[in-house]
Amino acid sequence: MKNYSDDQISLLELLAFKEDVFLMVAPSFVVDFDYKTFVPLMKGLGFDKVFEITFGAKMVNNNYQKFIVSNKDQEKFISSTCPLSVNLIIAKYPNLKKFLLPFNSPMIAMAKIIKKNFSKNKIVFLSPCNAKKIEAKKSGLIDCVITFKELKDIIEKEKPIPMKCSHLFDRFYNDYTKIYPLPGGLTKTLHLKGIFKENETISVDGQRNIINLFDSKPKQKFFDILFCKGGCIGGDGISIKTPIFFKKFSVTSYLKQSSKEKIGNRKGLEKYTKGISFKKKF
Numbered sequence: 001m002k003n004y005s006d007d008q009i010s011l012l013e014l015l016a017f018k019e020d021v022f023l024m025v026a027p028s029f030v031v032d033f034d035y036k037t038f039v040p041l042m043k044g045l046g047f048d049k050v051f052e053i054t055f056g057a058k059m060v061n062n063n064y065q066k067f068i069v070s071n072k073d074q075e076k077f078i079s080s081t082c083p084l085s086v087n088l089i090i091a092k093y094p095n096l097k098k099f100l101l102p103f104n105s106p107m108i109a110m111a112k113i114i115k116k117n118f119s120k121n122k123i124v125f126l127s128p129c130n131a132k133k134i135e136a137k138k139s140g141l142i143d144c145v146i147t148f149k150e151l152k153d154i155i156e157k158e159k160p161i162p163m164k165c166s167h168l169f170d171r172f173y174n175d176y177t178k179i180y181p182l183p184g185g186l187t188k189t190l191h192l193k194g195i196f197k198e199n200e201t202i203s204v205d206g207q208r209n210i211i212n213l214f215d216s217k218p219k220q221k222f223f224d225i226l227f228c229k230g231g232c233i234g235g236d237g238i239s240i241k242t243p244i245f246f247k248k249f250s251v252t253s254y255l256k257q258s259s260k261e262k263i264g265n266r267k268g269l270e271k272y273t274k275g276i277s278f279k280k281k282f
């Protein structure tokens, strides 16, 4: 092997065994990859199906919303989609642990949806950060996590030939949650109007800012927190070094461009999640 990390080797071994290997992609992938050529390139590398985890994010939103509405009198609600933010709350603010929203992250939700709808397959997650590797391992649902940096390195060395196929993701597809990796992306897509007043919600990114916020004994009710500065587009697994502003532009332009496309039967529908529990205890 060509000087690869353990996870890169695991991925190449999975692809070499010619099992059905499915790739789940975090929507921040557009900061490092061109979405018009990405799916054909991944299929050329050996993946059988390529999904974005945006439908998993939609299901997380649905569960958050139902939970908040039926527990309106609870003092606070804290998002739990980012593993490092969850670790920080549990370690530094154990009295706030009970306010973490008790549901899976979009990555785990999407893995559950895939497992339910396809019987035999291996699942790989393409991640903007290394923290997702630990979360995935604990879940037992995901066979390998690889960062954007690691995948770019593989592409450079293996030089896959893009497959002649559609550039669209396979089902299950969702559009509006493509802004999830940005600070406040969860709040914007959660449809909280009518549930909270504007001054009752707050979005914060960056470890220091989260600590400053909770040290100040905040009065808000809903907290949308992402550990990395700039949100998931600031993750340690991202390769490109451009300023956060440009990365943010990549995500918002991607949402605009892709939402014009006809996705037909690729759209994620709630019927595909029937019987799945997205609950999680912290």
Ligand code: SF4
Pocket (backbone or CB within 6 Å): 081, 082, 083, 084, 085, 128, 129, 130, 131, 132, 226, 227, 228, 231, 232, 233, 234, 235, 236
């Ligand atoms: S904010 Fe950072 S640590 Fe949290 S999920 Fe996103 S990239 Fe990973």
